[in-house]
Amino acid sequence: MKTETIAAIASAMTNSGIGIIRISGEDAFDVIDKIYRSQKGNKLLSKCKSHTIHYGHIYDEDEIIDEVMVLLMRAPNSYTREDTVEIDCHGGTLVMRRILEVVLKNGARPAEPGEFTKRAFLNGRIDLSQAESVMDVISSKNDFALKSSMQQLNGALTGKIKEIRGKIIHEIAFIESALDDPEHISIDGYGENLLIIIEKLMQKMNQMIASSENGSLLKEGINTVIVGKPNAGKSSLLNALVGRERAIVTDIAGTTRDVLEEQINLNGITLNIMDTAGIRSTEDVVEKIGVDKALSLVDKADFIIYVVDTSTALDENDEKIIDAIREKKAIILLNKSDLIQVTGEDEIKEKLSGADHKMIAISAKENLGIDVLEETITEMFFHGTISFNDEVYITNIRHKNALIQAVESLKLVKQSVENGMPEDFYSIDLMNAYEELGTIIGEAVEDDLVNEIFSKFCMGK
Numbered sequence: 519m520k521t522e523t524i525a526a527i528a529s530a531m532t533n534s535g536i537g538i539i540r541i542s543g544e545d546a547f548d549v550i551d552k553i554y555r556s557q558k559g560n561k562l563l564s565k566c567k568s569h570t571i572h573y574g575h576i577y578d579e580d581e582i583i584d585e586v587m588v589l590l591m592r593a594p595n596s597y598t599r600e601d602t603v604e605i606d607c608h609g610g611t612l613v614m615r616r617i618l619e620v621v622l623k624n625g626a627r628p629a630e631p632g633e634f635t636k637r638a639f640l641n642g643r644i645d646l647s648q649a650e651s652v653m654d655v656i657s658s659k660n661d662f663a664l665k666s667s668m669q670q671l672n673g674a675l676t677g678k679i680k681e682i683r684g685k686i687i688h689e690i691a692f693i694e695s696a697l698d699d700p701e702h703i704s705i706d707g708y709g710e711n712l713l714i715i716i717e718k719l720m721q722k723m724n725q726m727i728a729s730s731e732n733g734s735l736l737k738e739g740i741n742t743v744i745v746g747k748p749n750a751g752k753s754s755l756l757n758a759l760v761g762r763e764r765a766i767v768t769d770i771a772g773t774t775r776d777v778l779e780e781q782i783n784l785n786g787i788t789l790n791i792m793d794t795a796g797i798r799s800t801e802d803v804v805e806k807i808g809v810d811k812a813l814s815l816v817d818k819a820d821f822i823i824y825v826v827d828t829s830t831a832l833d834e835n836d837e838k839i840i841d842a843i844r845e846k847k848a849i850i851l852l853n854k855s856d857l858i859q860v861t862g863e864d865e866i867k868e869k870l871s872g873a874d875h876k877m878i879a880i881s882a883k884e885n886l887g888i889d890v891l892e893e894t895i896t897e898m899f900f901h902g903t904i905s906f907n908d909e910v911y912i913t914n915i916r917h918k919n920a921l922i923q924a925v926e927s928l929k930l931v932k933q934s935v936e937n938g939m940p941e942d943f944y945s946i947d948l949m950n951a952y953e954e955l956g957t958i959i960g961e962a963v964e965d966d967l968v969n970e971i972f973s974k975f976c977m978g979k
């Protein structure tokens with residue numbers, strides 16, 4: 519069956535230097551022949567070699583639309599493995615739309631979000647985890663996210679999953695053949711061997727599952743809340759971290775009423791910082807919203823930065839905050855270290871009653887101690903370094919769930935062995951683990967899931 523030819527604007531829909539219209543499918547060359555004219559007017563792009571670039575103009579019948587460069591890629595040597603044409607045009611939204619319209623008028627249909635990548639997957643150029651990583655590469659927020667998704671795109675995760683699946687299928691095959699041919703293949707003592715193999719596999723998979731915590735922290739950023747009583751210096755700290763005046767810094771207590779969000783990159787880590795209104799008891803209604811929000815955010819946060827105004831004594835607000843963060847991953851900043859110190863580490867330690875939070879003296883206003891803060895955060899979350907080596911971080915929740923399910927199936931195999939069940943019981947659960955892992959790379963996945971995954975993509979990819 520002939521596949522439909524699809525087209526979309528592949529570059530951003532804003533005015534920019536160059537825009538790209540992408541066409542993929544069996545009619546891609548027919549379409550371009552109808553709308554492209556070379557300088558001399560006698561060139562047919564369908565007769566030109568693959569991987570060549572051609573200067574000319576796009577026409578809507580006799581009306582000239584734009585001056586362009588056209589890139590030709592013949593199947594299977596293209597992103598989708600289909601005949602593909604890319605039109606590099608001027609990057610104005612109007613002109614890009616006009617060209618797309620002409621392309622659609624001449625035999626292509628609009629591509630759905632992610633459809634080019636979906637075709638790359640369906641045509642076997644990449645597997646599902648690689649396809650998903652394409653979107654991750656595009657939406658990477660920091661160096662880590664980019665490196666990790668490039669690693670995945672290059673097949674690092676696929677490699678690991680295939681290795682594990684290979685071992686599982688090997689055992690299934692052994693069990694099946696031993697059951698078929700008991701005369702020649704002895705299964706005595708096999709259970710013991712299988713237990714050792716399964717333990718190793720589960721250990722590997724559990725490591726991958728565990729990596730997802732750091733993986734998603736690295737990819738999505740650490741949700742961070744800055745707390746402290748009014749005027750402690752929260753906004754000033756945020757400004758010092760961001761390096762620009764975003765939050766409003768003021769002397770009047772309680773002016774930072776709502777929640778500001780700011781993403782900060784520190785040594786490759788992203789902090790999603792929410793600066794909240796100061797936590798304190800108040801009768802003021804507007805003020806109260808901020809306070810409640812601050813308290814509720816403390817619970818949801820991965821990390822809390824508690825700013826103490828050391829030029830004043832601790833008050834009931836501080837006590838409330840200390841109570842709220844005692845069991846949390848938090849750092850305490852002794853701010854206003856440039857002023858005469860009224861409150862010191864000891865007073866806070868006493869109130870913490872045994873909780874061992876790190877304390878750092880800073881001056882948000884004078885930008886002192888901010889570098890130590892950055893180092894300490896990296897240390898707290900990643901023990902100082904973020905290693906890339908050959909560790910694969912699981913950053914996709916779908917992959918993590920599949921791994922969890924597969925581990926569950928292996929646990930059942932283990933139970934069957936330990937309970938002395940017959941061997942054919944092993945292979946059922948082994949097969950489940952095998953299939954579950956297969957969903958990560960897109961083997962035996964339902965169409966619905968494939969559609970759902972690709973619908974999250976952006977246009978033109």
Ligand code: GDP
Nearest residue numbers: 748749750751752753754767768854881882883
């Ligand atoms: P917030 O209410 O906690 O957000 O506090 P702000 O950041 O608005 O700061 C309140 C006041 O304290 C402002 O006048 C700041 O300039 C001042 N401030 C903040 N940090 C420091 C500091 O480290 N040293 C000194 N001397 N003043 C500071």
